[in-house]
Amino acid sequence: MSESDTSPKIQTTIETGDEGRGEAPLNARDTVIEARNLDVYYGEEQAINDVSMEINEHDVTALIGPSGCGKSTFLRCINRMNDMIDVCRVEGDIEFDGKNVYDDDVDPVALRRKIGIVFQKPNPFPKSIRENVAYGLKIQGFDGDIDARVEESLKRAALWDEVKDQLGSSGLDLSGGQQQRLCIARAIAPDPEVILMDEPTSALDPVAASKIEDLIDDLAEEYTVIIVTHNMQQAARISDRTAVFLTGGELVEYDNTAKIFEDPEEQRVEDYITGKFG
Numbered sequence: 001m002s003e004s005d006t007s008p009k010i011q012t013t014i015e016t017g018d019e020g021r022g023e024a025p026l027n028a029r030d031t032v033i034e035a036r037n038l039d040v041y042y043g044e045e046q047a048i049n050d051v052s053m054e055i056n057e058h059d060v061t062a063l064i065g066p067s068g069c070g071k072s073t074f075l076r077c078i079n080r081m082n083d084m085i086d087v088c089r090v091e092g093d094i095e096f097d098g099k100n101v102y103d104d105d106v107d108p109v110a111l112r113r114k115i116g117i118v119f120q121k122p123n124p125f126p127k128s129i130r131e132n133v134a135y136g137l138k139i140q141g142f143d144g145d146i147d148a149r150v151e152e153s154l155k156r157a158a159l160w161d162e163v164k165d166q167l168g169s170s171g172l173d174l175s176g177g178q179q180q181r182l183c184i185a186r187a188i189a190p191d192p193e194v195i196l197m198d199e200p201t202s203a204l205d206p207v208a209a210s211k212i213e214d215l216i217d218d219l220a221e222e223y224t225v226i227i228v229t230h231n232m233q234q235a236a237r238i239s240d241r242t243a244v245f246l247t248g249g250e251l252v253e254y255d256n257t258a259k260i261f262e263d264p265e266e267q268r269v270e271d272y273i274t275g276k277f278g
């Protein structure tokens with residue numbers, strides 16, 4: 001996305017998507033993720049402050065808010081990526097399909113197969129396209145047809161047609177947008193329920209970013225998508241629900257995307273969306 005595209009300050013009204021996203025009743029679908037009284041600390045610093053929210057199956061849920069308000073921290077708690085940060089401490093619950101992901105008997109590696117993640121910067125392994133997608137399957141001891149699963153995953157990530165004749169080439173030789181779709185295929189291959197995305201288009205040019213946005217819309221047919229974005233126009237275009245975090249890791253408002261962008265309850269949210277701060 002270009003600078004002008006990402007800046008909320010240039011616009012005081014933001015168009016929401018026109019395909020029915022963001023307007024369905026809040027409780028129209030089953031809850032797949034539920035955070036309850038979640039607090040997250042890095043050492044003494046609190047990054048998430050008493051956040052409770054329910055995320056619906058097959059929704060695209062956008063997490064927005066100013067830099068440092070805890071969006072990525074919240075996202076990474078959902079599949080326990082924060083376990084890798086020594087100083088990080090999590091209190092409260094995050095339930096996935098009714099089970100607290102922080103329970104002692106939850107295997108984080110198995111959890112991350114069910115809740116995949118795609119990062120801001122495309123990060124394919126220095127391996128072939130096929131190996132990139134097959135990697136997680138091999139680790140989990142998948143005993144089905146790996147080539148068929150690779151093809152299916154690449155098709156779902158809208159990359160198959162572009163790479164089907166070069167599956168043995170390095171993933172690093174692809175363009176940035178193709179690399180990001182390869183990372184999405186890699187996340188899809190183990191057949192997850194949820195895909196987390198941490199600013200997945202911010203390192204891409206506008207055409208590549210637009211392809212990922214279209215893809216997210218398709219992915220929501222099969223998966224639940226939770227996306228952190230700095231780009232409010234993007235949140236408005238692609239998400240069903242939007243959660244607004246503000247400084248101090250507080251979840252200030254969470255509602256249908258159309259409601260958040262057209263008629264938020266909280267003055268602080270309106271100020272943020274209209275670019276008065278942030």
Ligand SMILES: Nc1ncnc2c1ncn2[C@@H]1O[C@H](COP(=O)(O)OP(=O)(O)OP(=O)(O)O)[C@@H](O)[C@H]1O
Nearest residue numbers: 042047065066067068069070071072073074085087
């Ligand atoms: N690994 C870490 N160690 C220590 N503090 C961290 C770490 N990661 C994040 N923080 C702190 O936690 C707070 C929330 O950071 P986080 O990255 O979750 O916010 P964010 O809203 O995603 O920010 P941005 O939009 O800039 O990516 C910030 O104060 C940040 O400095």
